[in-house]
Amino acid sequence: MGYQSNIFASNLRSKKTKNIGVLVPRLNSNFQSSVIAGMEKVANNAGFNLIISQSLENFEKECSNVESLFKSRVDGLLVSMAKNSNGTKHFDRFFNKGIPVIFFDRVADCDICTGVVIDNFNASYQATNHLLEQGCKRIVHVLGNTEINIYAERLKGYKNALTEHNISYDQTLIIIMDLGEDAGEFIVDQILGMETLPDGLFVSNDACAASCIKHLKLHNIRVPEDIAVVGFNNDPISRLVEPNITTVNYPGYEMGEIAMRNLINHLEGKDENTLSTTKKITLRSELLVRASSLKNN
Amino acid sequence: MGYQSNIFASNLRSKKTKNIGVLVPRLNSNFQSSVIAGMEKVANNAGFNLIISQSLENFEKECSNVESLFKSRVDGLLVSMAKNSNGTKHFDRFFNKGIPVIFFDRVADCDICTGVVIDNFNASYQATNHLLEQGCKRIVHVLGNTEINIYAERLKGYKNALTEHNISYDQTLIIIMDLGEDAGEFIVDQILGMETLPDGLFVSNDACAASCIKHLKLHNIRVPEDIAVVGFNNDPISRLVEPNITTVNYPGYEMGEIAMRNLINHLEGKDENTLSTTKKITLRSELLVRASSLKNN
Secondary structure, three states, X not given: OOOOOOHHHHHHHHOOOOEEEEEXXXXXXXXXXXXXXXXXXXXXXXXXXXXXXXXXXXXXXXXHHHHHHHHOOOOEEEEOOOOOOOOOHHHHHHHHHOOOEEEXXXXXOOOOXXXXXXXXXXXXXXHHHHHHHOOOOOEEEEEOOOOOHHHHHHHHHHHHHHHHOOOOOOHHHEEEOOOOOOOHHHHHHHHHOOOOOOOEEEEOOHHHXXXXXXXXXXXXXXXXXXXXXXXXXXXXXXXXXXXXXXEEEOOHHHHHHHHHHHHHHHHOOOOHHHHHHOOEEEEOXXXXXXXXXXXXX | OOOXXXXXXXXXXXXXXXXXXXXXXXXXXXXXXXXXXXXXXXXXXXXXXXEEEEOOOOHHHHHHHHHHHHXXXXXXXEEOOOOOOOOOHHHHHHHHXXXXXXXXXXXXXXXXOEEEEEOHHHHHHHHHHHXXXXXXXXXXXXXXXXXXXXXXXXXXXXXXXXXXXXXXXOHHHEEEOOOOOOOHHHHHHHHHOOOOOOOEEEEOOHHHHHHHHHHHHHOOOOOOOOOEEEOOEOOHHHHOOOOOOEEEEOOHHHHHXXXXXXXXHHHOOOOHXXXXXOOEEEEOOEEEOOHHHOOOO
């Protein structure tokens, strides 16, 4: 009665807490909450707890959260980095102690790290290529800070598709900004201010693409006839607005499962060498073509 | 070098881990991820970590997660219950040890518990009343399992508004089901099978309401002219589909902040009596009227 099985003390002895730290930019994002749901499922089944925190896209907060998770003695760490995150020095205490760190989605460029990602270059290449095949010649690309790997890769994929179609890259068609659900008004204003209206729009998330479609319609610009639109993520919203949004399926739940599975296998000594020799795990993604981009129907 | 401030051992001595357990039905829900983001912000600022787990709407999993969080020696627990959750006996070890448990949103009906909720009765009453004032006489209400407090209260609010308008309650207009983003097709099929078409539709979440609007349109039923629609939650999707969806603003982020603030105040001895004497904290919610329900424009 009142006695509790002494898991805490035995954890102390073995230096294992059975807690895994998860650090994301924002918890209230459709993509990140899918990732975390996938992580929790795998961790829970394996008897691990998840300790979560958010950097709120702030590098200083990321540093202090990493420190706090280290002090909590998590057995391992899963991280998606803040947009202004700078290097990996703030993870040195983990690296020095041999506590495994896996990055996912927004990964660090570092020799000793493992990252779980989708092929952002190829996903973006396919999306742009699809718009070009629909006859688009002036494609606006809206994306986040290109210091983040995922956006840098997507910009490269966009450029590569243009090159293959002998269309020269025009920097005035690139809009770099925070991709909120309210951004559509600003983006459409930018588009309306262009000397020649674009005929394609490739936006790096679906909520923002939906917001663009809403504001294009308010200005009597038809989607896809006047401007074909492609989003990113395959969020539920892409299937609920009209026209349905062509998008890149981004398997967040599966990304969470795979990152956690790799971490736990390592902790349980199943794949000890695998993690240290794996630089990158790339997940399959695919372009889902829907009405918002089909000019040729 | 290699030495770590011994927070873990000192936590053991003081029997505080600075970890707070959070248990929700599903992590990948727009509402729950907003709640958790609010909780994390408050906890992080106060130096507490969040250990999260999901019941996946399964009572057995809820029980085993509660047990696991107890063994992890969390300092307190925040819970939103699974849909088939049964009583509060599985929290007895927390109650017996005096470890504070606060329920939020889906709360337990229990004498010694504290719950943070919105006034679901009143929110539903207002939504239904609004549809009645728009001239609706046959209002379909789609909601989840009425053994969950939030849906039971909403059904009462719906009935109450009808009574005040001298409209008798018709059980054939009530659809009880899981409110997924794909549910619209099923709901619209049900509606099309009714002897008389309804003129109003009140759905207990926005993604599902958006899905209904999509399928109503596919059957050439106009929203709001033929059927006026009201959703619930004020999810981003309600502002992005056409017509924009009238909905109840459900302050998830604030609910998370307030639940966590109350728990931490209690743990820090600031409001020790407050929590034990507080049965319920009810947050303000409000009806946001948009185009999907305005027949009289």
